[in-house]
Amino acid sequence: MITSTNKTHNKIGFIGLGNMGVPMAKNLISAGYRLQVYNRTISKAGELDAASRTVCQTPAAAANGVDIIITMLSEDEILKEAVLGEEGILKTFAKNGVHISMSTISPDTAQLLSKAHVTAGSRYLAAPVFGRPDAAAAKKLWICTSGDEQSKEIAKPILESLGQGIFDFGEDAGGANVVKVAGNFMILASMEMMAEAYTLAEKNGLDRTKVAEFFGSTLFNAPIFQNYGKLIAGKQYQPVGFKSKLGYKDARIAFKLSQQAESPMPIVSIVHNRLLSAVAKGWGDTDWVEGVSRGVSEDAGV
Amino acid sequence: MITSTNKTHNKIGFIGLGNMGVPMAKNLISAGYRLQVYNRTISKAGELDAASRTVCQTPAAAANGVDIIITMLSEDEILKEAVLGEEGILKTFAKNGVHISMSTISPDTAQLLSKAHVTAGSRYLAAPVFGRPDAAAAKKLWICTSGDEQSKEIAKPILESLGQGIFDFGEDAGGANVVKVAGNFMILASMEMMAEAYTLAEKNGLDRTKVAEFFGSTLFNAPIFQNYGKLIAGKQYQPVGFKSKLGYKDARIAFKLSQQAESPMPIVSIVHNRLLSAVAKGWGDTDWVEGVSRGVSEDAGV
Amino acid sequence: MITSTNKTHNKIGFIGLGNMGVPMAKNLISAGYRLQVYNRTISKAGELDAASRTVCQTPAAAANGVDIIITMLSEDEILKEAVLGEEGILKTFAKNGVHISMSTISPDTAQLLSKAHVTAGSRYLAAPVFGRPDAAAAKKLWICTSGDEQSKEIAKPILESLGQGIFDFGEDAGGANVVKVAGNFMILASMEMMAEAYTLAEKNGLDRTKVAEFFGSTLFNAPIFQNYGKLIAGKQYQPVGFKSKLGYKDARIAFKLSQQAESPMPIVSIVHNRLLSAVAKGWGDTDWVEGVSRGVSEDAGV
Amino acid sequence: MITSTNKTHNKIGFIGLGNMGVPMAKNLISAGYRLQVYNRTISKAGELDAASRTVCQTPAAAANGVDIIITMLSEDEILKEAVLGEEGILKTFAKNGVHISMSTISPDTAQLLSKAHVTAGSRYLAAPVFGRPDAAAAKKLWICTSGDEQSKEIAKPILESLGQGIFDFGEDAGGANVVKVAGNFMILASMEMMAEAYTLAEKNGLDRTKVAEFFGSTLFNAPIFQNYGKLIAGKQYQPVGFKSKLGYKDARIAFKLSQQAESPMPIVSIVHNRLLSAVAKGWGDTDWVEGVSRGVSEDAGV
Incomplete structure (x- = not known):
């Protein structure tokens, strides 16, 4: 019963108050949950309603006394430490508790952490998300x-308060992360593809913006092509949303997964080298739209 | 005034009754136009309402006595012959008549034909389309x-009876064809991208179809990713719609335009070599979905 | 008998007094041949010993009254004109005369010209060369x-006075040109390969020059790696020997042959796009070593 | 003084009796050295002259009481264990002793081991080699x-008894390994380049072998092009010398170094994906000539 489920899990642990974590935590509070939060930079907790959150000093403290712990961290190693470390989640987490792991991590790490939870008597649910901070704020993730079916049942009402749709990819803990890696690759490939096409149009004397508008409202009328299409066509590289060096990290992860799966991906090589070059040229802190689009333009002498 | 315009142009020449041309001609007849049709294989004219069409023996005959001639042919050379040949359009076409050229041709050919029309005192409007035969039948192109503005004004009601949207790309006759080439490239790149991503998912133990459904209903909810995504994910290669060797031709045209425009396009190289390999392997007559997707699968040993 | 052969052919037609043609013509004169020369810029004939050459006003005149005509021109179209044009070789050339065609042209053109000669009752021998002007001067081509065996017999003593080795590739007129295209590709690929490797070394803190010296004196102790290796390692881009835009033309020819032969060549795509980018950046008139090496350096931010 | 140096180091530790290690150890014995050998599979020591070697049970034992220890192992991790492990070299090695590390390892590992030696009061000299087992046997490495200059002085007479030339790349311990990685990349790139060129020739009706002989005796008259060229041209894939999966490992290492150095290398991507595909197709245990060449052939449908 969802009502009782909500009651049981009324208090949730939440680790990671970054650009994504803060709006997600706010949405959980809006949905009626109280949070035990942990963040390396404690002050970030100040952005949350004081009556609805308890600030903890360690991941272990955030996981203590709750049945659900959510993590939204930036890197595999930080998440591993938060779970397995001296002051990690597993030190205190309840038997049968569910760790909802929403960070973008590699399938490897997901599998490793899933095993550690099972050994400890608790559960691990991979739940990575697509969407930027504004989508997180709007519950549009x-x-x-x-992961295991029971964890999905338990997590369902919580996830519904964070996103606009939940898609399941089976029982293997790494599955959802494979989809996340594949999606990040497809976004990068779309950016490169548009930059190539719009530069071709530009060099033929056409207005890049009109070309992007056409595709974004017809054959390619999807958010990726509309939003990034506008930025790429207009060479609009400010403000910096997602950095080129993080886009490069995504490309590296996709490349590594292609190695592990023994699945050659030539377009991954293209976007990997595009962003590696961006980093090498000192553009690591530019928006990834600039990292891709400016690289294509420079190669074409414009 | 559209009424008078329609009256003036009530009779139209129409050349090219292939898979695309027939449904387009039918829509023109439904819209009230009478057609002077020419096709290499004359019998194709039998698919059109007999009362609404006159069958001609040459392009020149089809262009005789009308102010509008539409062409929908499969190759640059065939179109050039239909315009410039011994029995071509220019032999009979009216002063100030408008040739609406809807075939997929290179920007070069468009510019050449535009000049020939201007020299002859008539006009050329490039009007290539995106859409398969079913879209043509449904007026969804x-x-x-x-081209020149006056030609666009004259062509407008006619084009509105053939498609769901008209997008203009300036006065250079080749402009619209550049967009067509860029779009074909983006479709091919999307196919390769999906084949790589879904094969990665497959080799990680995931269900390709579920992954395609997820992307097609979220970040990539555009027709290209939904329709081709389903075929690629399901390795559904029958029936043959558009052949691999024609997809290869599109890739060659994109590559050539990248050379002419001095605009390097690394993903064009990838899809070009993918389809060149398909042709080399003897898959030229398979559907281009097979040409791309099976190639990616074989490289990954599945 | 070579002596009689030499006597018979003591007078030779020679068309094309460019950077390669002049030293080759001088070597023929040194070997005892008298030349009927034609060059678009007639003044170039002044570099040859006056007693040993007759200056002609057309290709037809140069081919008149001799059994052997040699061509060394820069482009397919120019050679076609020199053979097939109004004042071309075929207008005057002797029955059974041998046209030794030493230009770098496409196999297509070679086959077309071979057929034209056969039709006219004369013969065509493809004899493209590897070597720069200094190698031509030193008889080190x-x-x-x-082509046909008899032509090879007749041409042998003449070719021996121009090069250090003759290698035969069968009867198809295009065969030798395929080898020439393949060799140009291998040179370009070697240049890109070295630029990548030496830039990797540089970014690891090593001395590019020492690395190039090592490879050039051990595993890769061949002229290509020694000569170009030194220039690439030292980023020595002056003087301009062979221009980037001509290197790009070589890459285009290799790419086109890969299409015609249905033989995918991914490294051709890499070097093609490298030089296309060089041309797009305005480096078309730089040495091709710069076109390749500077492109690799810029991509690496150095 | 070299004489006294030889005397001092008359007894040397030697770890790693694989395909390369055995012939190298034999050459050291021929040069008058006595060896303390360690190998995981002890029986391999039986191939060495019994009077000249002492068999040890651990790396620590092999390093005990000598001033020079040589390692020739197959992987970074195995070497790290042999140096840093419970029974590793550092447990017993002499102050100021020189570890001559001849394995193919990553620059990272070299730097890490160098630091560990310095901390322990001993020295580390990177000395990777180019050459296959037959070259090792013939002292043709x-x-x-x-590394540091003094180590090089000490190692010189020993290395001279193993190879035909010594090339120095500075003081940074990782330098020589960067050159080794770069060289392995250049070999792989040369193989791919030849496979592409010879397949192009084949599909144009030429004899691959003749084409390879031409290049191997003229512009590309270096061992790599002669030896591999013959195998590739003849599609001679037996016996298996160096496995495709090891070639793939080399490509991975080159790719990783390109990432670490922020130096994009497009041809590395090509050869990496070529061998990744070979492994995915189940050809991991074939000779790497087959891994590369058969892949190119299949893509071309031959």
Whole structure:
């Protein structure tokens, strides 16, 4: 019963108050949950309603006494430490508790952490998301899950308060993260593809913006092509949303997964080298739209 | 005035009754136009309402006595012959008549034909389309135009009876064809991208179809990713719609335009070599979805 | 008998007094031949010993009254004109005369010209060369031949006075040109390969020059790696020997042959796009070493 | 003084009796050295002259009481264990002793081990080699060194008894390994380049072998092009010398170094994906000539 489920889990642990974590935590509070929060930079907790959150000094403290712990961290190693470390989640987490792991991490790490939870008597649900901070704030995230069925049942009402759709990818803990890696690759590939096409149009004397508007409202009328299409066509590189060096990290992860899966991906090589070059040229802190689009323009002498 | 315009142009020449041309001609007849049709294989004219069409023996005959001639042919050379040949359009076409050229041709050819028309005292409007035969039948084509403004005004009601949207790309006759080439490239790149991503998912133990459904209903909810995504994910290669060897031709045209425009396009190289390999392997007559997707699968040993 | 052969052919037609043609013509004169020369810029004939050459006003005149005509021109179209044009070789050339065609042209053109000669009752021998002007002057060219056996016999003593080795590639007129295209590709690929490797070394803190010296004196102790290796390692881009835009033309020819032969060549795509980018950046008139090496350096931010 | 140096180091530790290690150890014995050998599979020591070697049970034992220890192992991790492990070299090695590390390892590992030696009061000299087992047996290895100058002086007579040339790449311990990685990349790139060129020739009706002979005796008259060229041209894939999966490992290492150095290398991507595909197709245990060449052939449908 969802009512009782909500009651049981009324208090949730939440670790990671970054650009994504803060709006997600706010949405959980709006949905009626109280949070035990932990963040390396404690002051970030100040952005949350004081009556609805308890600030903890360690991941272990955030996981203590709750049945659900959510993590939204930036890197595999930080998440591993938060779970397995001296002051990690597993030190205190309840038997049968569910760790909803929403960070973008590699499938490897997901599998490793899933095993550690099982050994400890608790559960791990992979639940990475697609969407930027504004989508997180608007409860418009797309959430991919993988793990055991019971964890999915338990997590469902919580995830519904964070996103606009939940898609399941089976029982293997790494599955949802594979989809996340594949999606990040497809976004990068779309950016490169548009930059190539719009530069071709530009060099033929056409207005890049009109070309992007055409595709974004017809064959390619999807958010990726509309939003990034506008930025790429207009060479609009400010403000910096997602940095080129993080886009490069995504490309590296996709490349590594292609190695592990023994699945050659020539377009991954293209976008990997595009962003590696951006970093090498000192553009690591530019928006990834600039990292891709400016690289294509420079190669074409414009 | 559209009424008078329609009256003036009530009879139209129409050349090219292939898979695209027939449904387009039918829509023109439904819209009240009478057609002077020419096709290499004359019998194709039998698919059109007999009362609404006159069958001609040459392009020159089809262009005789009308102010508008539409062409929908499969190759640059065939179109050149139909315009410039011994029995070509220019032999009979009216002063100030408008040739609406809807075939997929290179920008070069468009510019050459435009000049020939101007020299002859008539006009050329590039109007290539995006859409397969079923879209043509449903008046759902996307039409790109380029050429002089007066031709666009004259062509407008006619094009509106053929498609769901008209997008203009300026006065250079080749402009609309550049957009057509860029769009074909983006479709091919999307196919390769999906084949790589879904094969990665497959080799990680995921269900390709579920992954395609997820992307097609979220970040990539555009027709290209939904329709081709389903075929690629399901390795559904029958029936043959558009052949691999024609997809290869599109890739060659994109590559050539990248050379002419001095605009390097690394993803064009990838899809070009993918389809060149398909042709080399003897898959030229398979559907281009097979040409791309099976190639990616074989490289990954699945 | 070579002596009689030499006597018979003591007078030779020679068309094309460019950077390669002049030293080759001088070597023929040194070997005892008298030349009927034609060059678009007639003044170039002044570099040859006056007693040993007759200056002609047309290709037809140069081919008149001799059994052997040699061509060394820069482009397919120019050679076609020199053979097939109004004042071309075929207008005057002797029955059974042998046209030794030493220009770098496409296999297509070679086959077309071979047929034209056969139709006219004369013969065509493809004999493209590897080597720069200094190698031509030193009689150090490598010569590849293809065509009928009798032509090869007749041409042998003449070719021996121009190069250090003759290698035969069969009867198809295009064969030797395929080898020439393949060799140009391998040179370009070697240049890109070295630029990548030496930039990797540089970014690891090593001395590029020492690395190039090592490879050039051990595993890769061949002229290509020694000569170009030194220039690439030292980023020595002056003086301009062979221009980037001509290197780009070589890459285009290799790419086109890969299309015609249905033989995918991914490294051709890499070097093609490298030089296309060089041309797009305005480096078309730089040495091709700069076109390749500077492109690799810029991509690496150095 | 070299004489006294030889005397001092008359007894040397030697770890790693694989395909390369055995012939190298034999050459050291021939040069008058006595060896303390360690190998995981002890029986391999039986191939060495019994009077000249002492068999040890651990790396620590092999390093005990000598001033020089040589390692020739197959992987970074195995070497790290042999140096840093419970029974590793550092447990017993002499102050100021020189570890001559001849394995193919990453620059990272070299730097890490160098630091560990310095901390322990001993020295580390990187000395990776180019050459296959037959070259090792014939003392024809090419040896690259990097490290401190004194170590190089001490190692010189020993290395001279193993190879035909020593090339120095500075003081940074990782330098020589960067050159080794770069060289392995250049070999792989040369193989791919030849496979592409010879397949192009084949599809144009030429004899691959003749084409390879031409290049191997003219512009590309270096061992790499002669030896591999013959195998590639003849599609001679037996016996298996160096496995495709090891070639793939080399490509991965080159790719990783390109990432670490922020130096984009498009041809690395090509050869990486070529061998990744070979492994994915189940060809991991074939000779790497087959891994590369058969892949190119299949893509071309031959």
